[in-house]
Amino acid sequence: MYSRLVRRFMTAAVLLPLGCSTPAETTDEAPTNTSEQTTGGTRGDAQTGSTSGVAGTTHSETSGRDSHGADGSTGMTETPEDGLYTDAIDTIIVEVDYESGAQPETGNRVGFGAVWDVFETNAEALFSENPKTLVVDREPGDQQDIGALDAESFTASDLRALADEHRDAVPTEGTRTYYVLWVDGTYADDSGPRPSVLGVSVGDNVIGMFKPTLRNGGGLFVDLLEQAVLVHEFGHASGLVNAGVPLQSDHQDEENGRHCTNEDCVMYWALDGVESALDQVLASVVAPDTVLWGELCLDDVRAAAQ
Numbered sequence: 001m002y003s004r005l006v007r008r009f010m011t012a013a014v015l016l017p018l019g020c021s022t023p024a025e026t027t028d029e030a031p032t033n034t035s036e037q038t039t040g041g042t043r044g045d046a047q048t049g050s051t052s053g054v055a056g057t058t059h060s061e062t063s064g065r066d067s068h069g070a071d072g073s074t075g076m077t078e079t080p081e082d083g084l085y086t087d088a089i090d091t092i093i094v095e096v097d098y099e100s101g102a103q104p105e106t107g108n109r110v111g112f113g114a115v116w117d118v119f120e121t122n123a124e125a126l127f128s129e130n131p132k133t134l135v136v137d138r139e140p141g142d143q144q145d146i147g148a149l150d151a152e153s154f155t156a157s158d159l160r161a162l163a164d165e166h167r168d169a170v171p172t173e174g175t176r177t178y179y180v181l182w183v184d185g186t187y188a189d190d191s192g193p194r195p196s197v198l199g200v201s202v203g204d205n206v207i208g209m210f211k212p213t214l215r216n217g218g219g220l221f222v223d224l225l226e227q228a229v230l231v232h233e234f235g236h237a238s239g240l241v242n243a244g245v246p247l248q249s250d251h252q253d254e255e256n257g258r259h260c261t262n263e264d265c266v267m268y269w270a271l272d273g274v275e276s277a278l279d280q281v282l283a284s285v286v287a288p289d290t291v292l293w294g295e296l297c298l299d300d301v302r303a304a305a306q
């Protein structure tokens, strides 16, 4: 939906107090890993060790903590380090659609503020070196109802197919687009439904959000949970933790794929899984302008911005 293009076409030039609420990460002893990796923008598979980087392919990012449901993120087909963090890209469009009955939470939370400020704050923080114009479908009127879907669970390829069908915003020179779809069902992988997965990043900047799981996991805080999970999946899609953005320090929790070792960082593995995410959200999302990225993840994107 493009109404935001008109309504919110203002440069997000605010430099946020980075890491103001995220305690310093502690893994600073290891050497920098800047070796060639994921030039095709494809996530490796933690179980098979696949490192194939062919654009257009995806690999399940399997987790060492599957029992916690701490994953569901799959590969990407873009190379997010290629211009995303530099001034080559000046506009980021985040298109939001939903299946009937699975509408994202919006509006204001009493005593907190506008819940979508959480996402916007963190998107701005990610690009603070080269601020972008952010166009985010954050109001109900911006978000498109794509109707009811027959499926009760959705694989990565299902989500990409839905994106192909419903995506309106397309990348142009200087513009990068993301497509976020809230579905009224659960994630599924090759082994079947994964009813603990809250959200996934499935390549091509497509993110799936699983409303029944988010509702179950979030309860009264489903709005905050959705925002934090969206930030996390946006981080995956944007190449964080060695998924396209090279590491500047050893903070990849390799046992859990492309996740951060800092448990106070929004890229910690727990954000994917329904059993573990809410505790972290309640501890970290204290205000609409809380920066949820840890300093080591921000160090990576600052380097990518040079």
Ligand SMILES: [Zn+2]
Pocket (backbone or CB within 6 Å): 070, 071, 073, 232, 236, 259, 268, 269, 271, 272
């Ligand atoms: Zn994740």
Ligand SMILES: [Zn+2]
Pocket (backbone or CB within 6 Å): 251, 260, 261, 262, 265, 266, 267, 268, 293, 294, 295, 296, 297, 298
């Ligand atoms: Zn981190």
